[in-house]
Amino acid sequence: MHELSVALEICRIVEAHVPADRLGDVVEVAVEVGADAGIEPASLEFCLEALLSLPPFGRARSVLTRLPGDVLRVAHLELEEPDVASRTEVRRAG
C-alpha cells in the first residue's frame, strides 16, 4: 500500500549516489526486498517504473531481488559511462 512512498525514497537514495547531471545515465536500480518487509514487489516495481521513466531519470529499470527476512535496501546501481574510445575515433575521422 505504501510502495509509492518507498519508491520515492529509493529515488532519493539514487540521487544521493549519482551526480545530478548523470541521473539520466542510470540504467539499473537493484533493490533487495525481504518477504517480511511489508512490500508487494509487483506494486513496488510498478511505482519504480513510473518514477524512473521521468526526469531526472529516464532510462533506468528496476531489478528486484526477493530475499527472506525484512530487508529492504538499494543494493547497487548501474551507470552507463561515456565510451571514451569511440569518441576518440570520431575525432580522428573528423
Added chain:
Amino acid sequence: MPVRTIDVRERVMEMNDRLAAEVRRRLRAHGVPALNLMSSPGSGKTLLLERTLAALAGDVRIAVVVGDLQTDNDAARLARHTDDLVQAVVTGGACHLDARQILAALDAIDLARTDLLVIENVGNLVCPASWDLGEDARVVLFATTEGEDKPSKYPKMFRLAHYVVMSKIDLLPYLPFDVERAVALARGVNPALEFFRTSALTGEGMDAWLDFVRGFARRAAAPAGARERVAAGPSPAPEVGISARSATP
C-alpha cells in the same frame, strides 16, 4: 557503452530511522515517553484516546499527534477532552505517519510541560508497522468486530508491537469472536505481547488501561537505564508503575 556498478547497500528506511532517532533524542531530553497507537480503521483508537484524555486530565499531561489521510475530524474530537496540544497531521492520502512528520509536530509541542506523547497513527494494519516514529512502545488495537486471525494476516504489525488493546469487548455477547483464539494467534506471532481488554464505550477494562498509561508516563522519571528497557519493549519482570500486567486475559 561501458557500464559502471555503484555499490550502494543503503536501507530504504535509513533516512526515516535517522529522523526517528532524533525524535527519540528530543523526547528523552525532556523525559517524555511516547506511545504509537495503531490499528485498522474503525477499531476505536480515537474513542479510547478520548476517554483516556478525559479520565487523566489534571493527572497526566498528554500531547497527541493524530494522523489521518483526510480531515482533522479526529483531532477536533480529541481536542475537546484536553487542554494540552492535539496536533493533526493530514497525510494527504499517505497510508502511515513517518518520523519526519512527528519531528515537525514536536516543534509545536511544549515538551517541558508534557508527561506523555501519544501518536494516533493512520488506521491501517500494514504500512504503519514499517515506520519507526521514535516511540518507546507500540500499542495495537484489536477490535472484537475483527476476525480473530488478524495477527496471522498482519504478522509484522503484531510482531513489532508491545501491547494489544482488545477493544469493543461490550459487543462480545453478540459476536462469534473467540477471545482465547485471538490471544493465542497473537502470541503465536509475538509471545511477549501483553493484553488489555477494554470497552471505551461502557468503561469496562478501562481502569487497567488507565493505570498502564499513568505508569508508562511516570516511567520517564526512572533512571536512564530503566528507560532504555522501556524502549526495548516490555521486560519480563514488570517494574513498579506498570500495574496493568494483570489485564492479560
